[in-house]
Amino acid sequence: MNLDLVEIPALSEFHTSQLRRTVAIAVDESKYSEYAVKWAINNYLSPGDVVVLLNVRPVDTTSSTKTESLGRHLKSMEDVSLQISQELILHFIRLLANCKVAAKGISIAGRPKQSLVAQVNEMLPSVLILGSRGTFTLSRSLLGSVSDHCAAHSKVPVVIVKPTIEELEAFGIVDHGSVNRGDALKLANRVGLL
Numbered sequence: 001m002n003l004d005l006v007e008i009p010a011l012s013e014f015h016t017s018q019l020r021r022t023v024a025i026a027v028d029e030s031k032y033s034e035y036a037v038k039w040a041i042n043n044y045l046s047p048g049d050v051v052v053l054l055n056v057r058p059v060d061t062t063s064s065t066k067t068e069s070l071g072r073h074l075k076s077m078e079d080v081s082l083q084i085s086q087e088l089i090l091h092f093i094r095l096l097a098n099c100k101v102a103a104k105g106i107s108i109a110g111r112p113k114q115s116l117v118a119q120v121n122e123m124l125p126s127v128l129i130l131g132s133r134g135t136f137t138l139s140r141s142l143l144g145s146v147s148d149h150c151a152a153h154s155k156v157p158v159v160i161v162k163p164t165i166e167e168l169e170a171f172g173i174v175d176h177g178s179v180n181r182g183d184a185l186k187l188a189n190r191v192g193l194l
Contacts, residue, residue, distance in 0.1 A: 020049065021049045021127075022125040023051050024119075024128045024129070024156075025129045026054045026056075026128065026150070027054065027089070028056075028112075029088060032132065032133050032163070033131050035167065036129055036161040039161045041096065044129065044159070045101055049101065051102065052104055052123065053093065054108060055088055055105065055106070056110055057081045058081060059078065059111075082109075086105075086107055114149075117150055127157045127158070128154055128156055128158045129161060130146070131161050132145075
């Protein structure tokens, strides 16, 4: 597992003597992550907490027998992935800074389940907060969910934030208890139906 860490500090406005808890929040491009961060701001974080945002970006998992041209192309893709990850983290750092919450971010190259657990178990924050996509039961049983994996393997408490149907609709995510078309296509692709 490649844990290529890139830190983006945003703690300069805060005195470290005032910080009391470290709260890790896993983030990605989904509205569920945005909901989890806003939920943490409104319901969990206290003055003096520092948030560490964790974003796992995909890595190439093909064999090491790549051609030189393919290797350069993959390196370019990894650079773009890192840039996207850093921009995402900066988005959430700004959101937290606007609420006077100290934050920094770590971009991790790897597979989400294993990479999140490895990073959290290494840094040992007070808690890990992550959003739940509320995936379809079939999808969770075939693929497993990141939140379930973190809850089972993390050395720290895990808070899984799952919005209500009303909150989903307010965020522009319609969920009526079934899998959406995008999740269904992803699932079909992963299990080899497409």
